[in-house]
Amino acid sequence: MSATKDDTAVADRALAPYWEAARAGRLLLRRCNACSELHYYPRPLCPFCLSADGEWVEASGEGVIYSWSVERRANPPYAIAFVTLREGPTLMSNIVDCDLDGLAIGQPVRLKFEEREGQPSPVFRPA
Amino acid sequence: MTIKGKAYIAGIYEHPTRKAEGIPLSQLHAEVAKGALDDAGLTVADVDGYFCAGDAPGLGGFSMAEYMGLRVRQTDCTETGGSSYIAHLNHAAQAIATGKIKVALITLAGKPRTGGAPPGRPPMAVVPPDAPFELPFKPTVLNLYAMCARRHVHEFGTTPEQLAWIKVAASQHAQHNPHAMLRDVVTVEEVVNSPIVADPLHRLDCCVVSDGGGALVVVAPEIAAQLQRPKVRILGAGEAIKHTNGGEMDITWSGAVWSGAKAFEEAGVRPTDIKYVSVYDSFTITVLMQLEDLGFCAKGEGGRFVADGNLISGVGKLPFNTDGGGLCNNHPGNRGGMTKVLEAVRQLRGEAHPAVQVKNCDLALAHGTGGYLPTRHGSATVILERA
Numbered sequence: 462m463s464a465t466k467d468d469t470a471v472a473d474r475a476l477a478p479y480w481e482a483a484r485a486g487r488l489l490l491r492r493c494n495a496c497s498e499l500h501y502y503p504r505p506l507c508p509f510c511l512s513a514d515g516e517w518v519e520a521s522g523e524g525v526i527y528s529w530s531v532e533r534r535a536n537p538p539y540a541i542a543f544v545t546l547r548e549g550p551t552l553m554s555n556i557v558d559c560d561l562d563g564l565a566i567g568q569p570v571r572l573k574f575e576e577r578e579g580q581p582s583p584v585f586r587p588a
Numbered sequence: 589m590t591i592k593g594k595a596y597i598a599g600i601y602e603h604p605t606r607k608a609e610g611i612p613l614s615q616l617h618a619e620v621a622k623g624a625l626d627d628a629g630l631t632v633a634d635v636d637g638y639f640c641a642g643d644a645p646g647l648g649g650f651s652m653a654e655y656m657g658l659r660v661r662q663t664d665c666t667e668t669g670g671s672s673y674i675a676h677l678n679h680a681a682q683a684i685a686t687g688k689i690k691v692a693l694i695t696l697a698g699k700p701r702t703g704g705a706p707p708g709r710p711p712m713a714v715v716p717p718d719a720p721f722e723l724p725f726k727p728t729v730l731n732l733y734a735m736c737a738r739r740h741v742h743e744f745g746t747t748p749e750q751l752a753w754i755k756v757a758a759s760q761h762a763q764h765n766p767h768a769m770l771r772d773v774v775t776v777e778e779v780v781n782s783p784i785v786a787d788p789l790h791r792l793d794c795c796v797v798s799d800g801g802g803a804l805v806v807v808a809p810e811i812a813a814q815l816q817r818p819k820v821r822i823l824g825a826g827e828a829i830k831h832t833n834g835g836e837m838d839i840t841w842s843g844a845v846w847s848g849a850k851a852f853e854e855a856g857v858r859p860t861d862i863k864y865v866s867v868y869d870s871f872t873i874t875v876l877m878q879l880e881d882l883g884f885c886a887k888g889e890g891g892r893f894v895a896d897g898n899l900i901s902g903v904g905k906l907p908f909n910t911d912g913g914g915l916c917n918n919h920p921g922n923r924g925g926m927t928k929v930l931e932a933v934r935q936l937r938g939e940a941h942p943a944v945q946v947k948n949c950d951l952a953l954a955h956g957t958g959g960y961l962p963t964r965h966g967s968a969t970v971i972l973e974r975a
């Protein structure tokens with residue numbers, strides 16, 4: 462993040478287990494103990510019922526491309542995507558280590574982490 | 589309680605500039621305000637409500653109210669991106685219907701071509717909580733809307749040629765608008781043969797980037813009765829915010845599903861009653877999804893619905909964006925809601941260009957989408973009637 466207001470650091474601390482796991486190459490989702498819903502991006506309060514009683518769940522790292530596009534004007538071009546995790550939630554990410562002309566909706570992809578602006582970020586490569 | 593028939597659009601103005609070199613943003617706001625008040629036959633002293641969004645300089649409406657010498661009893665700075673101004677229209681009608689104000693002024697201005705405030709991105713004191721989970725992946729307006737198009741193509745078989753028809757229709761209309769940035773009529777082939785900018789969207793699937801602005805004056809019935817210009821009655825309005833819902837996403841539909849249904853319910857009319865539609869057109873896919881979501885055709889049928897000139901005035905069944913829209917005319921501040929209302933009012937007044945004027949246009953719908961279609965966006969719909 463280029464913007465580093467004080468509240469960003471506070472927000473990061475509130476999600477410390479997420480960022481610690483990310484640095485270790487593991488993606489954590491949040492499950493609500495009140496309504497049992499899984500959500501991502503993770504929040505201290507469940508976005509389905511606002512309960513603060515939640516737990517961390519590690520994602521398998523398996524997913525499929527829900528939708529994608531290639532930003533052709535960028536140098537170099539890159540693939541942005543929404544990936545639906547095996548566990549259910551869909552998240553924004555990039556597809557990396559791939560043929561930009563060979564992507565398809567439904568294509569199986571596998572999690573890896575890449576450092577983006579000093580932040581471990583979950584990206585995906587073709588499975 | 590309803591706004592139906594309780595408020596009238598009495599004045600409109602669209603700034604003729606598309607490149608506001610040397611004109612400060614504050615002055616653009618004041619110029620469009622003056623234009624709309626002149627059109628209504630009112631003065632700044634008559635205004636008792638002011639509505640603006642994040643494109644206005646200063647905190648909320650404070651600076652612009654001071655700059656223009658407004659004395660307001662109600663203000664509303666709802667910020668839902670380009671849909672803000674249709675939300676403002678709804679809020680102004682609510683304030684008038686409850687007797688809080690009599691004359692509302694709504695302004696928009698923006699200068700994405702020549703500088704000024706960053707369009708559509710008001711300064712955020714606190715980084716939003718979604719940012720660390722999205723910005724590392726370099727989302728852009730283009731690739732976000734492109735992903736909606738990609739999924740729509742996948743689920744419903746929508747074709748690039750069908751999407752192209754939307755640009756073709758806009759260009760057919762824009763040729764008659766002397767202020768339009770793109771006045772050349774284009775063909776389906778030209779659209780699909782233009783370079784891909786973010787798969788599957790081509791350059792000609794995209795709107796223009798322009799400076800400019802617009803304003804609306806909304807008044808109580810007793811004020812409207814004293815004015816000379818043709819009046820437009822507000823029949824119903826709806827608003828919604830759609831977001832990523834904790835990761836349970838379906839990006840093939842927009843918040844227009846909710847805002848449109850509410851507006852139709854309040855107005856007591858159906859999509860088949862609408863003679864003219866102004867619908868936000870940042871990209872061709874935006875138009876197609878909104879027309880489906882507003883109920884002009886079934887979900888997934890949008891491609892067939894927009895093809896073969898069905899959106900061209902005098903040719904098709906549902907004339908749209910007869911000023912050329914954002915796709916060809918202008919897109920002040922990268923925000924489309926205001927200009928959508930302006931052209932709907934022209935149609936209802938019978939003051940659109942004669943080549944695109946819809947015959948007996950007594951009922952129109954204007955719809956805006958603001959923000960980012962697949963992640964977080966605002967939707968606002970208004971249904972208007974010739975008074």
